[in-house]
Structure formats: C-alpha cells, structure tokens
Amino acid sequence: MAEETNKEQEKAKPAAQKAPAKPAAKAAKAKKPPKLEDKPFSEFIQEHYLPALKEAMAKEGIEDVELSFVEQGVPIKGANPNEPCWQVVGKWQGGTRQFNLYFPDESIKGQKAFSYATYGNSPSTIESFMIDERRVTLELIVMYTVQRLNAQKWLTRN
Numbered sequence: 001m002a003e004e005t006n007k008e009q010e011k012a013k014p015a016a017q018k019a020p021a022k023p024a025a026k027a028a029k030a031k032k033p034p035k036l037e038d039k040p041f042s043e044f045i046q047e048h049y050l051p052a053l054k055e056a057m058a059k060e061g062i063e064d065v066e067l068s069f070v071e072q073g074v075p076i077k078g079a080n081p082n083e084p085c086w087q088v089v090g091k092w093q094g095g096t097r098q099f100n101l102y103f104p105d106e107s108i109k110g111q112k113a114f115s116y117a118t119y120g121n122s123p124s125t126i127e128s129f130m131i132d133e134r135r136v137t138l139e140l141i142v143m144y145t146v147q148r149l150n151a152q153k154w155l156t157r158n
Helices: 002-012 039-060 138-151
Strands: 066-073 084-092 095-104 113-118
Touching: 039 066, 039 084, 039 138, 095 138
Parallel strands: none
Antiparallel strands: 066 084, 084 095, 095 113
C-alpha cells in the first residue's frame, strides 16, 4: 500500500519537477564558427584568399609571386582614377606579369572583375569574373583565378 501512495504522489507532482535537468553543455550549445566566406571582406581576402592563392600558384610553378590587397583607382583608360576599388594585385617574373582582381562592391559575393598586363604596362581591358557563380567559396575563387591566369598561357602551355 505504501508503494501505491508513492505512485499517486509521483503523478501529482508538477511536470517541471518530474523532468530531470538537462546538462549545461546541451543548454549552451557551442556556436559554430562562421564560414570563411561569411567573415568580413578584408579578413577573408588577407587571411584566407591570398595565402590559398599563393599556395595554388606555387603548385603551378610560380614561386616568386607577390600578392597585395589594396584600395586604389582602376588602372584602365576611361576608368575614374579617383574612384577607389578594392583589388588583389599579383605580380611575378620581376613584375613582367601582373593581374588585378577587382571587388567594386567590397564583397566576395558581389561583382568581380579581372585584368592583366605585361612588362609594366597598364591593363587595356577589364573583364567580368565569376559572374555565373551563385555561391562563392574560397576554393572556387582560387580555382577561377588560377584558371583565368592559365587562359593567358602564363602557367602552363597547351
């Protein structure tokens, strides 16, 4: 009979008292770090894109590449030199080969453009870059940059 009384008392307890407390670890779930691509623009470029691009170019045999991240006017005739734009500038072979990757929206998800030049000349044309990609990842932007340089026959010969 004592057991029946205990069972009745258990049923009478409020639900909050019956449920055991969840461990604190589950209650305060560890937050995932943000994706690389969701980091601030300049942090993504300087800490992730430039090192990854340098490594990819080294795999292609370009060891002397100098990469910089600058905000300056677009060096194309007809562009407004007083309108600054974030750019990744790559130079190698003593500066005889150069490319610029432009980010006018200050975002890797926004518009991007590409230009190249040789022997210290200014680029003559600017081309759209990665216009069909909905999702931009570090791997994709590095791959497209290397692919674009290879299209100039600057990395490997056909």
